[in-house]
Amino acid sequence: MRVALTDHAAPVTQMIAATLRQLRAASPGLRLVVSFADTTQGHHGGIYQAGNWIYSGTTDPQTLSYIVHGREIHGRSLRHLAAARDPDETAEAFVRRTIDPQVRAIKTPTLKHRYLYPLDKAMRRQLRARARPYPPRLEVNARA
Known part of the structure; x- marks a missing residue:
């Protein structure tokens, strides 16, 4: 499901955090959530970076x-x-x-940045070796 980055009553990162809490409660066996930021749409994954997701690189181009x-x-x-x-x-x-x-x-x-969100401490430890530095924000035409 896509996250729409339009104006909201609450910050998008708060909505994602609430969704992850609900997902964790509703699916106790679930250990990992994977999401992507599409560079062809000008995205770098700032909402995932703000939520402390693990960046694991890019998909096949x-x-x-x-x-x-x-x-x-x-x-x-x-x-x-x-x-x-x-x-x-x-x-x-x-x-x-x-x-x-x-x-x-x-x-x-199509180049997409892959972000991982472990739902338990053991999974976070297991994914540590896959962590890469966050990609920088893409420069977009300056707005007036």
């Missing part, structure tokens, strides 16, 4: 996306479109057969 009816969609979205397919049929083949015969795969440059 190439992501497989698809063009369906002239629109680019993420591979995960394509698989959701093909949820009713037979187990031996690929998601792309299902979409080609049922939705868009012209569907095609494309590689898109």
